[in-house]
Amino acid sequence: MGFAEVVNTKFSQPVPMPAEGIETVSDDLRALQQHPLFRAFDAVDFARVIRQARRVRLGHHQVLYRQDMPASHFYFVVSGCLRLYRLDASGIDRTLDSLAPGDCFAEVMIYADPARYACYAEALKQSEVLMIPVKAYRALLAENPDYAQHALRHYASRAVSRFHDLEIMTVQNARDRLIRYLVDLLPGGAREGGEVELPLPKCLVASRLAMQPETFSRILAELKASGLVRVNKSRLFIPNPTRLMTLSQ
Amino acid sequence: MGFAEVVNTKFSQPVPMPAEGIETVSDDLRALQQHPLFRAFDAVDFARVIRQARRVRLGHHQVLYRQDMPASHFYFVVSGCLRLYRLDASGIDRTLDSLAPGDCFAEVMIYADPARYACYAEALKQSEVLMIPVKAYRALLAENPDYAQHALRHYASRAVSRFHDLEIMTVQNARDRLIRYLVDLLPGGAREGGEVELPLPKCLVASRLAMQPETFSRILAELKASGLVRVNKSRLFIPNPTRLMTLSQ
DNA sequence: TGGCCTTTCTGATCCAGATCAAGTCGGTGT
DNA sequence: ACACCGACTTGATCTGGATCAGAAAGGCCA
Structure with a gap:
């Protein structure tokens, strides 16, 4: 083989x-x-x-x-x-x-x-x-x-949707890729806040987004610190996706 | 709009x-x-x-x-x-x-x-x-x-093929992304060498591969220096794709 | 209950690649 | 022929994120 x-x-x-x-x-x-x-x-x-x-x-x-x-x-x-x-x-x-x-x-x-x-x-x-x-x-x-x-x-x-995935991956910035990934997971899209369950363990989400687990962890910590994301295990609460998006420039 | x-x-x-x-x-x-x-x-x-x-x-x-x-x-x-x-x-x-x-x-x-x-x-x-x-x-x-x-x-x-594109983009290394891109352009794939015409101006190939034009230029120069690629404007000659692939680890 | 194992987090260092800044080259219009 | 302009290259610096190294936090089995 x-x-x-x-x-x-x-x-x-x-x-x-x-x-x-x-x-x-x-x-x-x-x-x-x-x-x-x-x-x-x-x-x-x-x-x-x-x-x-x-x-x-x-x-x-x-x-x-x-x-x-x-x-x-x-x-x-x-x-x-x-x-x-x-x-x-x-x-x-x-x-x-x-x-x-x-x-x-x-x-x-x-x-x-x-x-x-x-x-x-x-x-x-x-x-x-x-x-x-x-x-x-x-x-x-x-x-x-x-x-x-x-x-x-x-x-x-x-x-x-594959085309959309491809679009995310052409984003050079690791934080921006993560933000777009999270917003896509939101049921209401960028329209309204909500809770999101990561469909993969964090280390695999990292690999899905072409970054290291450490980088994923740090970015998430940073988003948490700035109040944009509330984290509870693999459940994330995103109060204001619009503000999150603007941060991604 | x-x-x-x-x-x-x-x-x-x-x-x-x-x-x-x-x-x-x-x-x-x-x-x-x-x-x-x-x-x-x-x-x-x-x-x-x-x-x-x-x-x-x-x-x-x-x-x-x-x-x-x-x-x-x-x-x-x-x-x-x-x-x-x-x-x-x-x-x-x-x-x-x-x-x-x-x-x-x-x-x-x-x-x-x-x-x-x-x-x-x-x-x-x-x-x-x-x-x-x-x-x-x-x-x-x-x-x-x-x-x-x-x-x-x-x-x-x-x-x-979109799935394949996605796969290329999850490669973290800029050089490896470029190498895979080039090999995919080869008519015979990795099997045999050949000439390739870039389907886009170099600065847009760079953007396609989520890197800066400068990085693209440097990587290409490096490949040229090691004899893996011969460059003539937007035509590239790749004598040995196998060797190129192994370099991409 | 304790030990082990996996996952995640945090800190410290280092390097690939982004960014800034000139140059070069070739093409195009005057 | 000249100036101009866009596409590309090359050099110098700086930084985001990879890498290395532990530490914490659960799960799971004995």
Whole structure:
């Protein structure tokens, strides 16, 4: 494979294709049915895809797939919390995204060619994901133009948010990157204050924002000191996002 | 609008919706017909979209659209060269992508909701673009499931490359970012050496890579000195990409 | 309950890269 | 040919953030 050896040894092996831990799909899939990629489906078609899906349980730090691995499935987060990251030659890992229950990921693999995962996916705690064969999904879309419209809409919104991520990363200043990241997490955007739960442990948020954990910690301390952010573990309260934004120049 | 005033005054006004400079669409659209978004179209449907498209000529530094402007068209580069960028409150502009003849851009607006441009688009020299109404394209796709499959494939490949861009930007080291950028420009990837034409003037490549022009210049000088890159204006010759990559650790 | 381990925080140092400031070079218009 | 202007380079300094090194604060297991 070529990078199996650079994987941090504390990580478990990736799940062997299907795998033990499989069980028949049951009912907490209401959330999946609400997802933009599935919302348009009628009950029959939904059942058809789900029948071919498999539920997988992942332990803390267990790797679901690796970058460059051939991709025949995409995923839906039933419970828990995962992250997407890449490893480079020097073994540095860089977090690219975080995933929460209700998210789909690697869905770009439905139409990617060549279909190889672009990164690693790792559970950050005990998690459960549904693995959905891309073929099954693709087959339904081919038959049903209306479904395809919905998928296109989803792909478009995903593209917009990735573009936005890219925009954040071109900000040179570490503090400004953090501020924009926090404001994006706010439910109401920059409009109104609110509480935010970091979707990743702080050290991984740091890696997501291309800075060191120490730098993250110091910037957060500084924001706390100036009263712009109230911190309680991984919950942050932001009373006035507008003032925060102006600080970011 | 709210940011008309931050636009650098040396830039011209954006094209007034349709505009003078319009002419009937002629024959150098062969290239468009080859584009993944149009390849599947039969002659009749292709003609149908094209009939509703308008050709626009842009002068040096002319802005085609602005960020947050309502988006009713997407674009195809007939000739010239453009860039996508954003402006923030402090007036700093950050280049997010470069465009060459044969590229489509803002095509995500076909399905985006709300349909507002996520950035500015500006011509870097005398250029010609085709503006294609998203409605026309969307209508065709709704009728034709096969076309939708192709569009999905295109969106997927676009998503993969944006993800890849994001990955480059999470590299902390300026030299490493530049090296990865250069290797990506190589036709053969890291496999074999070759010549590369920078798709943007050097100062904008710098902004694309979140570094200062001076830093870009110095790093390039350093690579030149160590024989890893031969520089001739905006053409770079990279004899041994593998060696270049290893230097990036 | 205590010890260990992981995560986070804080302090001290150092360096990559930003910033400031001239130069050089090539192109363009007069 | 000249002056001008923008794109690029080069040099000198300064600083934000990386790095190194501990210390504190929880969790978790025995």
